[in-house]
Amino acid sequence: MKRKVEEDEKNEKIVRNLMKLPSNRRCINCNSQGPQYVCTNFSTFVCATCSGIHREFSHRVKSVSMATFTAEDVAALRERGNEVINHQLQNRQTQLIIF
Numbered sequence: 001m002k003r004k005v006e007e008d009e010k011n012e013k014i015v016r017n018l019m020k021l022p023s024n025r026r027c028i029n030c031n032s033q034g035p036q037y038v039c040t041n042f043s044t045f046v047c048a049t050c051s052g053i054h055r056e057f058s059h060r061v062k063s064v065s066m067a068t069f070t071a072e073d074v075a076a077l078r079e080r081g082n083e084v085i086n087h088q089l090q091n092r093q094t095q096l097i098i099f
Contacts, residue, residue, distance in 0.1 A: 011069040015077060019045060019064060023083035029053070038062050040073055043080035 015038065018024055027035040027047035037051035038044070041059040051061045062069065069077075 007071070008068045011071065011074050012064075014074050015064055015069050018077050018081060021081065021083070023086070024081055026082070028082045028085060036064050038064060038069075038073070038077065040076070042085055043073075043076040044082050044085050 019035070024035070024045045026033055027050050028042075028044040029046055029050040032047045032049070035045040035047045035050075037046045037048065039046050039051070039054045039059050039061050041054070046054060046061070051063075054061050062073070
């Protein structure tokens with residue numbers, strides 16, 4: 001039990017540190033400052049308003065302050081996050097414009 005609590009605390013600390021990265025300081029959808037939620041479907045940081053919209057699409061959304069994050073959640077946020085997803089979306093838009 002103690003090990004689980006320690007792992008949860010470690011994961012929360014990592015997520016909070018990831019939130020401090022410049023690209024994660026704004027909501028990926030509306031660009032508002034200080035997102036407090038994570039959309040685990042896309043491994044992105046989102047604001048309260050956009051988290052509600054994601055939930056309407058049945059996306060899984062977790063509050064940074066209220067939820068626990070698994071090691072898989074943390075690994076996905078490290079691998080993706082707002083910067084990577086924004087880059088992927090920009091590449092898609094460029095491809096659509098070209099074709």
